[in-house]
Amino acid sequence: MKKSLKQVGSVMLLSVLTISVAACSSNTGSTSSSATPQSSSETQPPKLTKLTYWVPNHSAASGQMKTYAEMGMYKELEKVTGVKVEFQHPPLEVPQAQEQFNLMIATNDLPDVIEASWGATSGAVIRYPGGPEKAILDKKIIKLNDLIDKYAPNLKKLLTDHPDWKKQISTDEGSIYAFPFLRGDDKTRVSFGPSIRQDWLDKLGLKMPTTIDEWYTVLKAFKEKDPNGNGKADEIPIYIDKNMFSTDAPFLGAWGINYSFYQDNGKVKYGPIQPEYKEFLKTMNKWYKEGLLDKDFAAPNEKLYDNKMTTNLMGASVSYNGGGLGKYAGLMKDKDPSFKLEAAPYPVLKAGDKAIWGQRDFAYNGVGAAISAADKNPIETVKWLDYAYGEKGDLLFNYGIEGTSYKMENGKATFLPEVLNPPAGTSVQQSIAKYTRATWSAPFVLSGNFQLQYLGLPQQKKALEIWSQPTAERKLPLVSPTQEESSKFASIVTDIQTYQDEMLLKFIMGVEPIDNFDQYVKKIQSMGIDDAIKIQQGALERFNKR
Template structure:
């Protein structure tokens, strides 16, 4: 397998900036240590981010346990999350990369991939049991059809609906299964006194200026997830489809009837859940684990509100049961072609990362050492570091090297019934998620004009929902989108998609 070995020149000022960013990192110097015979990597440098002031040092007993487990010494290069992007760019510019470094699909990362800075892992990952990736996530992490990083997995089916199940019982209704059922529940939560206080003080669903609930719900109507295919197999934007317009009309209806909050377009997302906590609303479309956070806040305010929430994934429309997935990951670990010079060394690093995803390693990175940092009592996790910050610092940020592949295997605290249900919904949703076929594609036009294009349609959608725009006005917005670079964007996306498909073949 051929690989480029390009180094990028860097100015002295950038190198100086990089040195400044070392503050807060645990670093023993870039080892690049090979074995005495020159064929094995003894110490693996890992650059990742930290969220605590004192991340684990390389002499941490937990790191020593991980070294014994994996057979490799570890040189941890922790960078504060607030400065990670800057440090990442400086490191790329220096040409001196650690063996493994955390990155995302930023312009600088994509440019580095194209310059040959990272190994193409596409043909290797299936050989490692703990590095197997969901097919949709594979697409999402890919660049031009190839995989250059191992994702830190996140639930693909995380989007869901949180609902007051006690209100459902109060209005004599079952859990909604269809869009019509969902509408009926919104109506009842608004008009049928679901809290039983005799006041007209509730409504169906809370929405903020965060646009994701609309994006999720429109897939229930059969609208594509951002991009879909027309009858000729060409990629088209979601807002040009009939299904999107059907969803838009429905959004306008529930707004006109007062089934959602009138101020949604200006509501601060940080205040989004307050109406449910304050018992004003019965539904929020967000992520499944929001239910647990809401439950805690509601019970803290009123202990009588224990066990009043439930979660479900989606409701079905004419196109069946579908929902919008998350990307399924949060950043990737890529392997440097300058520090890892041969296929033999690459396989050593991949074996190391595979071992990091074992059950024992997951527990070490998340919980620490059993008997020191945690105990298991009747199978339940008991954290021993709650009041021992020094002990906790021995492992706390090590979750930032964990990929959770092919799944989470570590011990968790005792789960509430609601948390268990949320996990079940996320798993169930994986069977109904609708991927965005264009997500892996890297568009130059979108990089330049994406925000402007998104704003044109986003503003038009809001105006349509609140009745300030009719069908003709929305068509005008589409025309504006097309003439503002959208037409070229659609053309480019189709060309990129065909190129990516040809690479796979």
């Protein structure tokens, strides 16, 4: 979920076998194919032997392999299907990946499959300007409804069984545009939130902060009272990079708003122009001036972040459950047994208030694998992608290879001990990444059984409970503008987000006085935010009628 935040998985699926729902449960991995989705005794030569696939390479994998093709899951799938995949990996960082995505689209140099945040309209994600319906209209990707109906029985059955999922993955016009990454149940939809060094709190006799004022008190103590015990004033009280400010509002949400569009009793609003946003900026500016907020927050660097966390310098942050709490528990278990990074509640302004904003997500977060208009074998690609949503694909994409990464116990897939307990210096996420992409995302259905094993540490299970508390009532579903509105909306929002990102840094760092906030709001209004809000309001009303 960076959140990618939140980048996503690719799925290699059976291209040469005509799959029915019943057949999937007894799939032997043969490579027969037919022209229709019904089974046939006639063996046909495979039409699809190679695919090109564009997807960012997650850091948990890139440190161990150059391409997803080296991952155990994909090696096994190539054996099963006979389909070799050539992955095209842009950088994981969203700005650079978006730049390459835009270039790919502009030059029309398209691979067969493109994985991106097709359904997202805001946040630090890779997306198509104007949304997926516009991408179909522009003939960059293809509409999948009929192909899924005829050639993807596994996904078709899931959407029939879960009409709410179908609603989420469709446009207002009813188009299905990608094979989606789906979180199967509530256990899989909470993975991110505030985190803090519990051992530092214990050492200083402090309680877990729940309000913004309590956070300030704790961060001041972290800075001034030497919780790492080295006799130096080198502690970094909190690190929140510029992307984390905009991802599910981990601190901004205390003021009841987010960094983009949200709804308040069915009315769409825009967080960065609200009076509450000014108060948030004042607080962050104060934290920055007093040295509580890491000076490097404006230039996210994952390696630098890892170094600060693992050298006992960082007191608090915003973390993923697996790629944060679990990752650093693994990296520090021998290096510093006293190290305890634990989940903190989403903060509020007044003690006892219920947190509104949190990361709890919908089943679908907008990420999916679309088939490009350049694909010469769309039917076979659909069959290939559909494999992930059947019984065999579920096991492969969640757990990897039976006997190598998991075994079956009492009817359930169970990771082998060596996978969940890797050597010191290796996180569980990195260990699992040798076999699957399930610890971040891919076009398949993430299993609750997987999540409970992956998040096996006590602090991770506790984090699920803590980060699940916010109501998330103001979160917008994945709405989309109409074809007529899409270009206008994309132009407005792109320009506004560029400007507000720039001003976020300036306000927090004191380059721009907070007193100029009203001028900033007027600037965003002059850029067309009222028109964008109106478009989103209409989109929300259409979504509710889907």
